[in-house]
Amino acid sequence: MQNSIIAVSPIGDIDQNIIESIREAISSAYGFGTVVLNAFDDITFAHNHTREQYHSTAILEKLEESIAAENVLKVIAITDKDLFIPILTYVFGEAQLGGKACILSLHRLMEGDRPAIICRVTKEAVHELGHTFSLRHCKEKQCVMGYSRGTQDVDRKGSKMCRYCTVLLNDELKKILF
Amino acid sequence: MSGTKILIVDDELIMRESLAGWLERDGHEVHKAASGEDALEMIKDTRYDILLVDIKMEGMSGLEVLEIIKEDDPDIAIVMITAYGSISTAIEAIKNGAREYLLKPFDPNELGVLIEKILRSQAQEQENLYLREEVKERTRFESMIGQSRPMQEIFHLIEDVAPTGSTTLITGETGTGKGLAAKAIHSQSDRCFGPFVSVNCGAIPEHLMESELFGYQKGAFTDAKENKKGRLELVHTGTLFLDEIGEISMRMQIDLLKVLEDKVFYRVGGTQPIEADFRVIAATNKDILEEVKKGVFREDLYYRLNVISLQMPTLRERKEDIPLLAELFLKRFANEINKPIDRIDRDAMDEMMLYEWPGNIRELENAIERAVVVCKTQKIMPQDLPIFSSDAVCTPLDMSLREMEKNHINEVLEANDWNISKTAGVLGIDRSTLYKKIKLFDLEKTD
Numbered sequence: 001m002q003n004s005i006i007a008v009s010p011i012g013d014i015d016q017n018i019i020e021s022i023r024e025a026i027s028s029a030y031g032f033g034t035v036v037l038n039a040f041d042d043i044t045f046a047h048n049h050t051r052e053q054y055h056s057t058a059i060l061e062k063l064e065e066s067i068a069a070e071n072v073l074k075v076i077a078i079t080d081k082d083l084f085i086p087i088l089t090y091v092f093g094e095a096q097l098g099g100k101a102c103i104l105s106l107h108r109l110m111e112g113d114r115p116a117i118i119c120r121v122t123k124e125a126v127h128e129l130g131h132t133f134s135l136r137h138c139k140e141k142q143c144v145m146g147y148s149r150g151t152q153d154v155d156r157k158g159s160k161m162c163r164y165c166t167v168l169l170n171d172e173l174k175k176i177l178f
Numbered sequence: 179m180s181g182t183k184i185l186i187v188d189d190e191l192i193m194r195e196s197l198a199g200w201l202e203r204d205g206h207e208v209h210k211a212a213s214g215e216d217a218l219e220m221i222k223d224t225r226y227d228i229l230l231v232d233i234k235m236e237g238m239s240g241l242e243v244l245e246i247i248k249e250d251d252p253d254i255a256i257v258m259i260t261a262y263g264s265i266s267t268a269i270e271a272i273k274n275g276a277r278e279y280l281l282k283p284f285d286p287n288e289l290g291v292l293i294e295k296i297l298r299s300q301a302q303e304q305e306n307l308y309l310r311e312e313v314k315e316r317t318r319f320e321s322m323i324g325q326s327r328p329m330q331e332i333f334h335l336i337e338d339v340a341p342t343g344s345t346t347l348i349t350g351e352t353g354t355g356k357g358l359a360a361k362a363i364h365s366q367s368d369r370c371f372g373p374f375v376s377v378n379c380g381a382i383p384e385h386l387m388e389s390e391l392f393g394y395q396k397g398a399f400t401d402a403k404e405n406k407k408g409r410l411e412l413v414h415t416g417t418l419f420l421d422e423i424g425e426i427s428m429r430m431q432i433d434l435l436k437v438l439e440d441k442v443f444y445r446v447g448g449t450q451p452i453e454a455d456f457r458v459i460a461a462t463n464k465d466i467l468e469e470v471k472k473g474v475f476r477e478d479l480y481y482r483l484n485v486i487s488l489q490m491p492t493l494r495e496r497k498e499d500i501p502l503l504a505e506l507f508l509k510r511f512a513n514e515i516n517k518p519i520d521r522i523d524r525d526a527m528d529e530m531m532l533y534e535w536p537g538n539i540r541e542l543e544n545a546i547e548r549a550v551v552v553c554k555t556q557k558i559m560p561q562d563l564p565i566f567s568s569d570a571v572c573t574p575l576d577m578s579l580r581e582m583e584k585n586h587i588n589e590v591l592e593a594n595d596w597n598i599s600k601t602a603g604v605l606g607i608d609r610s611t612l613y614k615k616i617k618l619f620d621l622e623k624t625d
């Protein structure tokens with residue numbers, strides 16, 4: 001089948017273990033294979049000097065462009081830099097709703113011990129990709145698509161989708177695959 | 179009830195877009211206006227739950243937008259967005275009725291918490307309104323009448339449909355009697371000895387819908403002090419009437435579909451499966467296929483519900499039934515308040531036959547009810563009817579239509595300096611009709 005791979009694109013030097021855990025979580029959540037694809041390492045174009053942060057929307061645009069020729073279904077970029085969108089002080093990540101690209105920042109997720117970090121990061125990766133499958137934030141307490149205010153919220157929620165999000169994801173997959 | 183509608187008013191494209199993107203991912207329906215002027219245009223067509231308005235804009239300022247909107251709709255929640263350094267203006271905005279202000283760039287949590295807070299208070303208001311409305315609804319008219327051809331066809335269809343036990347979708351404008359048709363189907367079916375349970379999906383606030391339908395188990399949430407049966411349980415062996423089905427949320431659609439497929443359901447917080455033994459009749463005044471196309475109504479649920487479909491005729495398609503219905507309503511209301519009114523004047527009846535009745539039977543019923551109250555003789559005269567008198571107490575629906583017509587005519591009159599021929603020409607009506615309208619709406623030339 002064409003286009004049935006999700007690309008994981010580390011920006012710069014990202015811990016190999018984290019990338020592998022993210023790939024595993026994505027495969028089990030979405031049922032697609034994954035591939036590591038280094039789209040680019042330099043994101044100075046998105047750097048904002050006054051805020052000392054990176055503009056995630058700009059990165060997403062470049063990301064979408066640079067994988068246009070690749071035969072992948074979705075792409076998730078992973079960065080350790082702090083991200084922002086102009087109206088907000090920071091974001092954990094950003095996704096094109098129903099689009100192709102999303103990005104996750106590890107910057108604010110790195111507190112605590114290693115298993116905790118891995119668990120948190122994989123949840124948020126699945127979450128951001130969920131947006132590219134047209135899923136929005138969910139009110140179910142356990143659902144991975146719930147909006148997390150901080151690391152505590154991320155730790156509290158589950159790593160799976162609730163029954164509603166599962167149905168909506170299947171709707172979307174049907175649209176894509178058939 | 180469908181999702182939250184939010185309008186962002188900001189002349190800076192990048193701010194507008196980044197805020198819109200975030201709110202969309204958060205699950206809201208977001209609209210954008212690039213100026214205060216645009217925003218005022220947009221709120222004419224759509225009722226928004228929340229407005230996010232930038233204070234400093236080219237042209238009309240955020241404060242001006244706030245003032246104009248508040249005057250029209252004091253209950254609407256408006257949040258001001260401001261840059262650091264203009265807090266004093268923001269505080270002024272709060273004094274003028276803004277709900278809150280946010281300093282940009284703002285913390286995502288601050289935005290999230292604020293929106294949640296506003297939505298929760300709106301949900302509370304909705305809940306109160308719902309509890310009041312429910313009491314009112316029970317007193318409405320009880321049977322289906324009509325000698326017109328479209329109604330005869332409906333009666334035949336109901337006879338055919340009733341014994342099949344199939345899920346049925348009734349479509350038709352508001353006030354055409356979809357609920358009565360559902361009841362008629364129920365009473366002619368094998369389930370007639372079971373209960374008929376009606377759920378107005380448009381009136382029940384979204385956060386109450388799940389427990390209303392499914393019930394809950396003690397301890398399922400903080401307020402669940404005892405077990406409670408939902409309507410799906412109460413309707414056991416009977417007919418469940420889901421009115422305004424087009425209004426239910428995506429989540430509820432998913433739940434409902436699952437019940438119809440599995441034939442079992444669970445109370446909220448319950449683990450015991452409960453058998454779903456009822457017939458479903460759904461009704462809507464929306465073009466539900468259009469909703470399916472837009473992706474807001476599930477196609478699979480639509481086909482589950484639309485096994486048999488029934489289209490209710492409008493009152494304008496069955497005008498010959500108006501005298502019959504009017505007499506019947508007259509008898510009932512006159513009886514209720516003990517007034518010796520027994521006839522409808524011929525002119526009054528003629529006017530009723532000419533009127534288009536956008537609110538259908540319900541509007542006719544309201545019109546007669548009011549006429550009976552204001553009538554001073556033994557017969558209903560044209561001036562007793564709200565459609566033809568200017569100080570009408572009428573339903574919100576015909577109120578807004580009337581208001582629109584009145585304002586429009588007034589504007590055209592003013593634009594043409596009250597030249598009757600010119601105005602009539604612009605409006606596409608003859609001069610005598612225009613005179614009638616001027617009298618009807620009590621319009622006067624302003625100097």
Ligand SMILES: [Zn+2]
Pocket residue numbers: 127128131137147203
């Ligand atoms: Zn999200």
Ligand SMILES: [Zn+2]
Pocket residue numbers: 138139140143144145146161162163164165166
């Ligand atoms: Zn969910």
